[in-house]
Amino acid sequence: MYLANWWHEQSYIELIGVVTGLLCVYLAAKNNIWNWPFAIISVTLYIFIFFEARLYADMGLQFYFLGANIYGWYFWSHKKEPDIKVPVVAITTKQITWTIFAIALITPALGYTLTKLSPILHYKPAAYPYLDSFCTAVSLIAQLFMARKIYQNWLMWVFVDIIYVGVYFVKDLKPxxxxxxxxxxxxxxxxxxxxxxxxxxxILY
Known part of the structure; x- marks a missing residue:
């Protein structure tokens, strides 16, 4: 009874976003190209979900994800032989350096912008602007690394997903x-x- 009541209280948009989101990540982890269309559906829905939750950095991130997912779909399918997958690669020292620099730059800049922009645009104040911005910065780079098949992207996702669990639970986005x-x-x-x-x-090459 409690579970049935809880289910009816949830937003159908959020539930569809959850299902398609889980499918896209599962398929990506299995190195399956069909992760991208499910990802496109999920991130489009979450543009509206995060706007309502006042997680504006996350909302903006979904627009980036939308473009990155379209790019990823193209990149994964753009190969000479139909049976040959784009190879998985490892992160380089240069990429690690640029990742740290980008996160250190984006987090305070975006956090400050969110605190100042909401009143100007007459939006409700941003929720957790700096934490939201940090997670957004990490996610931006992780998504790019996924599209380029850098396998350490998954470690970045583990880290940021754990933080997101706490944020969304507090914001009553339990699904x-x-x-x-x-x-x-x-x-x-x-x-x-x-x-x-x-x-x-x-080993092969």
Whole structure:
């Protein structure tokens, strides 16, 4: 009875976003190209969900995800031989350096912008602007690394997904919090699978 009442209280848009979001991450962890169309559906829905929750950095992040998912779909499918997958690669020292620099730059700049922009645009104040901005910065880079098949992207997702679970639970987005808890588990499995694929490539080539 309690579960049935809880289910009816949830937003159908959020529930559809959760289902398609889980499908896209599961398929990505399995190195399956069909993760991208499910991702496009999910991030489009979450533009509206995060706006209502006043998580404006997350809302903006969904627009980036939308473009990145379209790019990822193109990149994964753009190969000469239909049966050859785009190879998994490892992160470089240069990419690690630029990642740290980008996160350190984006987090305070975006957090400050959110605190100042909401009153000007007559929006409700942003919720957790600096934490939201930090998670957004990490997610931006992780998504780019996923599209480029850098297998350490999954470690970044594990880290940021754990933070998101707490944020969404506090914001009463419980289905979304549950989704991100599953994301963290899938991301860990994705890391192990992609690492195995990378090592197999190293042996073959």
């Amino acid at each position: 979304t919090a549950f989704m991100y808890a599953i994301y963290a588990i899938i991301a860990l499995l994705g890391y192990l699978d992609w690492q195995k694929a990378y090592r197999k490539q190293e």
